[in-house]
Amino acid sequence: MHLFFAEDIISDSYTLDEKESKHCIKVLRLKKGDTIQLLNGKGSLFTAVISDDNPKRCQLNITDEERKEQRKDHTLIIAIAPTKSNDRFETFLEKCTEIGIDKIIPFTSRYSERKKINHDRCEKIIISAVKQSKAFFKPGFERLLNFKELLNTDFEGEKYIAHCYDSNNKKQVKNIYTKGNDVMILIGPEGDFSEEEVKQAIEHGFTEISLSDARLRTETAG
Secondary structure, three states: EEEEEEOOOOOEEEOOOOHHHHHHHHHHOOOOEEEEEOHHHEOOOEEEEEEEEOOOOOOEEEEEEEOOOOOOOOOOEEEEEOOOOOHHHHHHHHHHHHHHOEEEEEEOOOOOOOOOOOOHHHHHHHHHHHHOOOOOOEEEEOOEHHHHHHHHOOOOEEEEEEOOOOOOOEEHHHHOOOOOOOEEEOOOOOOOOEEEHHHHHHHOOEEEOOOOOOOOOHHHHH
8 A cells, every 4th residue: 555654644634745646646646535544753654545636735534543652662862973975874864764763863073074964855765764664653853963062962861972992981882771761872973073072972971882893884883
């Protein structure tokens, strides 16, 4: 069954936007009486019947709702410096959506090779991954922050920074994370965090961690 994304369903009737209407009616050649499904990214999968096959304003009648609760009892936030390659960063966004990350925060730091991102395109990549994987929950995607803004983000859970420097205080995250606690993990750019940034993060309550014995690419670590 064809699947669409619609996060603003509030009643038993819904109208697809112009782009989705065109795709539904002109591209997929669906018509009045056909059944489709809608994900809202907030835990619901709706079944709907096309009541008006207008290619600019396709109208639907919601006939059923399947509701799922979050599959974990904690919040997982990944803050990551976008990679120089757009393709690698988009792959990261897809995979995080598929495995159920709750929020993604892009940021810039001293050695960042990419200082700007196309936020709208990133949102489209995430929505496409929601539809492809039939994920009931869409991760939040924040605006691009600088490193200082990131450190001052209001967060009450466990806070970790993954880096590649030798440190006697660095531990494997799997050995220190308390199951069920909210957690934020910082992943640096291709050139890693600067030593000063690691120091600043520690001063803001972040714990040094390692994710692997191997040196991982940014998007792989994420």
